[in-house]
Amino acid sequence: AQSVTQLGSHVSVSEGALVLLRCNYSSSVPPYLFWYVQYPNQGLQLLLKYTTGATLVKGINGFEAEFKKSETSFHLTKPSAHMSDAAEYFCAVMKGNTGFQKLVFGTGTRLLVSP
């Protein structure tokens, strides 16, 4: 079954430091992977997605993620954290076939950014 695991329910960084949020997937077929961000009391916003092609995917707000098949990982990174990056981040894998597909989410990682 396709699933994702996010390591670390909370990650704390200082402003200007590297952000690294970890996601590992489990899939018997090529996975289609997504990262979403959720600000307090808001819905989820798509950061980036990996379907096929280039394994390094660039998203919005300076985030990027690299698909590594050998490590079954899709970690999210940003070179320099801003205070506005403080939010909860969800990794997700898509399940299903053309016609209907759904997202299965990890449990989320809350990013805390200190001045």
Added chain:
Amino acid sequence: SQTIHQWPATLVQPVGSPLSLECTVEGTSNPNLYWYRQAAGRGLQLLFYSVGIGQISSEVPQNLSASRPQDRQFILSSKKLLLSDSGFYLCAWSVRDRDYSPLHFGNGTRLTVT
């Protein structure tokens, strides 16, 4: 451009009362529609999805039901709320029949059952 609207934003309801949450999508046709629930410490759980008018599939047995009376309208309902129905409810849509179409979420409804 496409937009998705959910209302109300917050709701406090007593146990045993009915529930109706509404979601509408604009700027697209024939979308797939979804209801997710986000409960504290439990991540995001898919409750219902729909691929067309009147076509509803349930992911988990529960006290809730969903309906799709129009192509771009999705309603989440309950006849009698339970305390365990408290949570943050998110509606989402995706493009039908397009591989790997991402889901686009509304701003959610926070439901507190007292």
